Amino acid sequence: MSVSHIGLLCSGGDAPGMNCAIRAVVRTAIYNGIEVTGIKRGYAGLLRGEFQPMNLSSVGNIIQRGGTILQTSRSPEFMKPEFRKKAVEILRAQKIDALIIIGGDGSFNGAMAMWNEHQYPVLGIPGTIDNDISGTEYTIGFDTAVQTAIEAIDRIRDTAHSHGRTFLVEVMGRNSSSIALKVGVCTGAENILLPHDKVVHKKLVDDIQRGMARGKDSSIIIVAEGPVAGRSYDIQNVLKDLYHMDAHVSILGHIQRGGSPTADDRFIASQMGNLAVQALIEDKFPTVTVVQGGKVLLNDMQNCVTKADHNFTEFQKLAETLSI
Ligand code: ADP
Numbered sequence: 001m002s003v004s005h006i007g008l009l010c011s012g013g014d015a016p017g018m019n020c021a022i023r024a025v026v027r028t029a030i031y032n033g034i035e036v037t038g039i040k041r042g043y044a045g046l047l048r049g050e051f052q053p054m055n056l057s058s059v060g061n062i063i064q065r066g067g068t069i070l071q072t073s074r075s076p077e078f079m080k081p082e083f084r085k086k087a088v089e090i091l092r093a094q095k096i097d098a099l100i101i102i103g104g105d106g107s108f109n110g111a112m113a114m115w116n117e118h119q120y121p122v123l124g125i126p127g128t129i130d131n132d133i134s135g136t137e138y139t140i141g142f143d144t145a146v147q148t149a150i151e152a153i154d155r156i157r158d159t160a161h162s163h164g165r166t167f168l169v170e171v172m173g174r175n176s177s178s179i180a181l182k183v184g185v186c187t188g189a190e191n192i193l194l195p196h197d198k199v200v201h202k203k204l205v206d207d208i209q210r211g212m213a214r215g216k217d218s219s220i221i222i223v224a225e226g227p228v229a230g231r232s233y234d235i236q237n238v239l240k241d242l243y244h245m246d247a248h249v250s251i252l253g254h255i256q257r258g259g260s261p262t263a264d265d266r267f268i269a270s271q272m273g274n275l276a277v278q279a280l281i282e283d284k285f286p287t288v289t290v291v292q293g294g295k296v297l298l299n300d301m302q303n304c305v306t307k308a309d310h311n312f313t314e315f316q317k318l319a320e321t322l323s324i
Contacts, residue, residue, distance in 0.1 A: 016067070037094065146182050150183055164218060271296040
């Protein structure tokens with residue numbers, strides 16, 4: 001198949017760096033004489049025919065902007081085969097030969113179904129702050145989210161130190177440990193609670209008291225949000241009710257999703273966008289651009305459709321050792 005016209009959309013949760021990937025796709029495609037149509041608001045926009053022709057200047061001055069200029073959405077309809085059939089008909093009617101999807105494992109499941117059911121060429125670029133997609137060591141947006149959380153926690157540490165306080169700081173990441181672990185190591189957190197950790201309150205209290213006894217004047221406990229945000233409040237209540245220990249809660253929330261992408265996110269997104277177009281030119285689909293062994297490569301899409309919780313046991317050990 002020779003590709004002369006590519007469709008491009010973002011789907012699922014937004015992540016800083018998506019714009020860098022959009023820019024790289026559009027510029028690489030135009031460089032190779034390929035037309036690009038942007039599709040607004042993910043699969044929902046595709047089903048409504050929300051198309052936007054892309055040219056060199058449509059992606060000017062966006063490399064530094066968070067979010068996504070194409071916007072994104074979740075589409076319950078797209079979970080149903082009849083709507084995926086309609087989506088493929090719409091793409092073929094527009095003479096769009098292949099679709100690039102920037103999103104998470106859920107979005108790749110939708111794309112994989114388009115390939116399996118209709119042999120429609122698809123290619124994924126992993127974009128989510130959670131770094132939780134199988135088949136890749138990295139997803140676009142993770143580094144920026146970590147950096148944003150670190151900056152916020154450094155500020156919290158200033159006030160925690162001044163008042164000799166304990167803080168429970170809840171970071172994003174759904175069921176993924178990645179953000180909590182990296183942020184915990186980089187902020188010198190006294191404790192890190194991962195999404196599936198059973199909270200042992202007694203140990204938490206012992207750790208905090210041991211630190212205070214040896215002269216620490218503040219404690220930061222990083223709490224991964226887990227499936228439901230707000231679990232820090234439950235921990236706060238138990239510390240108060242059973243151990244008479246005051247802890248302050250700070251839920252960082254959506255500030256971790258926005259902001260200007262870091263150098264790493266810009267660099268990896270630029271390489272992934274470029275590789276995505278090359279892969280379509282070379283008929284390598286259905287695939288996903290991934291990071292493996294520190295390099296940007298292609299992986300079969302089927303390897304990237306499940307959630308992965310990179311469980312960096314060595315980083316857990318590192319955090320424990322350094323926070324003694
Ligand atoms: P992410 O891509 O960030 O993991 P979601 O899981 O919300 O985000 O998925 C984004 C969209 O992808 C969903 O709203 C839906 O339209 C589509 N999608 C998700 N899972 C499937 C699936 N199993 N089959 C078909 N489409 C899916």
